[in-house]
Amino acid sequence: MNKYIKTIAILTGSLFLITACNSNDEKKQENMNADKNELDAIFPKGEKGPSDFFTGNAYNIGLVDVDSVFTTAVGNVFFEPGARSNWHTHPSGQILIITDGVGYHQIEGQPIEIIKKGDVVKCPPNVRHWHGASPDVGLQQLYIVPNTENGIVDWQEAVTDEEYKKQQN
Template sequence: MNQSNELHESIIFPKGAKADQDHFVGAAWAETLISDAGTFNCMVWNVTFEPGARNNWHRHPGGQILLVTGGRGYYQGEGQPARELHAGDVVKIQPDVKHWHGAAPDSWFTHLAIGTNPLKGGAEWLEPLPDADYRNLK
């Protein structure tokens, strides 16, 4: 079975629409699953990255939680080493922590992104992770 078929079989939520290229390197897709922040105090997206794709550095004033559902990828908080992620991993990102996340160079990657306390404000998008830094991940 090839990796594309494995990803397709592991996606349990809709893949969604192609994400805004202003905030990503490579192709990514996002589907909003929960958008009623006033009632639930969270927003939830299913995000899928092609191999090598990742989002720019960014921060969330209310924090974020990632629930990895498929593939292999990375999360890195500013000043910390990158952490390799696999299906079943959970990442709790404290409010205002500058970070990025995305696929490994050789793997699709999908996760649920939970925006916690969204009434504190939306994501602040910053610069892309330099390609050289991404290529040096272990």
């Protein structure tokens, strides 16, 4: 009987340790997920973009201000699902680095491209284009505008719902 009680005690203790370890692993996983969520939001959301330049909710924060030394503007834009920029051009072009989400980019006269986390998009100088989120998933991007001494952006008309929905057909 003594052997039986020892075996039960060992099994009970082992079960307790396994449960405690699993609980600790779950807490570690929750902490890792919380850390990951914080990493997904690398930059502050920024200010809501004006409806004169965006359809839907897009938020911009400048990260590198224009100056005469670097002559480059860098910022972060977060597009909520369905949000997009107007058609626009940049005198010296623009580079987009997609840091999260799924969206669209279109150069005038070309098909809409799907863009997602990890993609790099080059918008040539003085070429009309637009970019924004997909209908169901937001998009976060870094923008780089070089040679700002030539100008930064020429905003034009809004991308129509028909133009935007061409990707979905």
